[in-house]
Amino acid sequence: MKKDSKIYIAGHLGMVGSAIKRNLELKGFTNIVYRTLDELNLLNEQEVSYFFATEKPEYVVLAAAKVGGIFANNTYRAQFIYENLMIQNHVIHQSYLHGVKKLLFLGSSCIYPRDSVQPMSEDALLTGILESTNEPYAIAKIAGIKMCEAYHAQYGCNFISIMPTNLYGQNDNYDLEKSHVLPALIRKMKLGKCLISNDWKSLRLDLNKRPIEGVDGSFTDEVIVNVLKKHGITFNNGEITITLWGTGSPMREFLHVDDMADSSVYLLLNYDAPDTLPSHVNAGCGEDISIKDLSEIVRKTIDYKGKIIWDIKKPDGTPRKLLDVSKLNGLGWKPKITLEDGIKRVIAAY
Numbered sequence: 001m002k003k004d005s006k007i008y009i010a011g012h013l014g015m016v017g018s019a020i021k022r023n024l025e026l027k028g029f030t031n032i033v034y035r036t037l038d039e040l041n042l043l044n045e046q047e048v049s050y051f052f053a054t055e056k057p058e059y060v061v062l063a064a065a066k067v068g069g070i071f072a073n074n075t076y077r078a079q080f081i082y083e084n085l086m087i088q089n090h091v092i093h094q095s096y097l098h099g100v101k102k103l104l105f106l107g108s109s110c111i112y113p114r115d116s117v118q119p120m121s122e123d124a125l126l127t128g129i130l131e132s133t134n135e136p137y138a139i140a141k142i143a144g145i146k147m148c149e150a151y152h153a154q155y156g157c158n159f160i161s162i163m164p165t166n167l168y169g170q171n172d173n174y175d176l177e178k179s180h181v182l183p184a185l186i187r188k189m190k191l192g193k194c195l196i197s198n199d200w201k202s203l204r205l206d207l208n209k210r211p212i213e214g215v216d217g218s219f220t221d222e223v224i225v226n227v228l229k230k231h232g233i234t235f236n237n238g239e240i241t242i243t244l245w246g247t248g249s250p251m252r253e254f255l256h257v258d259d260m261a262d263s264s265v266y267l268l269l270n271y272d273a274p275d276t277l278p279s280h281v282n283a284g285c286g287e288d289i290s291i292k293d294l295s296e297i298v299r300k301t302i303d304y305k306g307k308i309i310w311d312i313k314k315p316d317g318t319p320r321k322l323l324d325v326s327k328l329n330g331l332g333w334k335p336k337i338t339l340e341d342g343i344k345r346v347i348a349a350y
Contacts, residue, residue: 248292
C-alpha cells in the first residue's frame with residue numbers, strides 16, 4: 001500500500017472509522033476518501049455501485065455498521081441484522097466488482113458462542129450458541145467474515161477481517177439508551193457528580209450537547225430530573241443513586257480505539273487473506289475486568305461520591321468475553337494504551 005493509494009473508509013465519522021482515518025493520516029497516507037450518510041447511503045445498492053464506479057478506491061476499510069449496547073441490540077433486533085447485512089453486502093460485493101486490492105472488514109467479539117472456552121480463539125467461531133441479546137448483530141458480523149472468505153476462495157479477493165474486543169475512546173457514543181457499558185458508566189457518573197455538587201450549569205451544557213430523549217439544558221429542573229431518573233440517575237432529597245444493569249459480575253476486555261486503529265492499519269500493511277480458515281484476526285489486549293471493578297475505576301477517576309446499585313433483574317449478557325490475541329501478537333502487533341490510562345484520557349476529553 002503506497003502513501004498515495006486511494007483508501008476508502010466506510011464509516012469515517014464513527015469511533016473506529018475516525019480513529020483509523022487519524023492513524024492513516026499520521027502514517028502519511030494522503031489519498032483517503034469518505035462520504036457522509038447524506039452523500040452516500042450504504043443501504044442503497046445503486047448509490048454504492050455508483051460510488052465505486054466513479055471513485056475507484058484501491059483499498060477499503062469497512063467500519064460502517066449499526067452498533068449499540070445490550071439494550072439497543074436487544075430492542076432493535078430487526079434493524080441490527082438488516083442494516084448490517086445490507087451495508088456489508090453492498091460494500092464487499094462492489095469491492096469485488098471494481099477490483100479493490102484489499103478490503104478490511106471490522107467485526108466484533110460477539111461473534112463467538114456465549115459459553116466459549118476462555119480466552120476465545122478464532123477457531124471458536126460457529127462452535128456453539130450465541131448470546132441471545134445480540135444474536136442478530138452477531139449473525140450479521142459472522143456473515144461478513146464468511147463473505148470475505150468466500151470471495152477469497154472463489155475470486156481470489158484479498159479480503160480480510162478483524163474482530164475487536166470492546167472498544168472505547170474518542171468519538172464514542174454517550175447516548176444512555178444506545179451506548180456501550182464504558183461510555184454509559186462515564187456519563188452517568190459525570191451527570192451524577194454534577195447533581196451532587198449542584199452544578200446545574202455543567203449538567204445543562206452536557207444535555208445541550210447530548211440531549212436525552214429530546215430533553216436538553218433548556219428544560220426545567222423537574223423535567224431533567226425525571227428523564228435522568230428514567231435512565232438510572234436518581235436525585236432524591238439531595239442523595240444521588242446510579243443504577244447499573246445486571247450483577248456487575250460479567251468479565252469484559254477493553255481496547256482503546258487508537259490501539260484498535262493501529263492494529264487495523266497494521267493488518268492492512270502486513271496481513272493477506274490466507275487460504276486456510278479461519279481467516280479473521282482477533283484484536284484485544286488479552287486481559288479482562290469485571291463490570292463492577294470497571295465501574296470502580298470510573299468512579300475513582302471521576303471522583304463520583306454517590307451510590308451505585310445493581311439492578312439484577314436486568315440481563316448481564318455474555319458471562320465472559322476475553323479474546324485470544326496470540327494470532328495478532330504473532331503477526332507482530334501489541335497494544336500500547338493501558339485501561340487505566342485510556343479511561344483517564346477519555347474522561348479528560350469528555
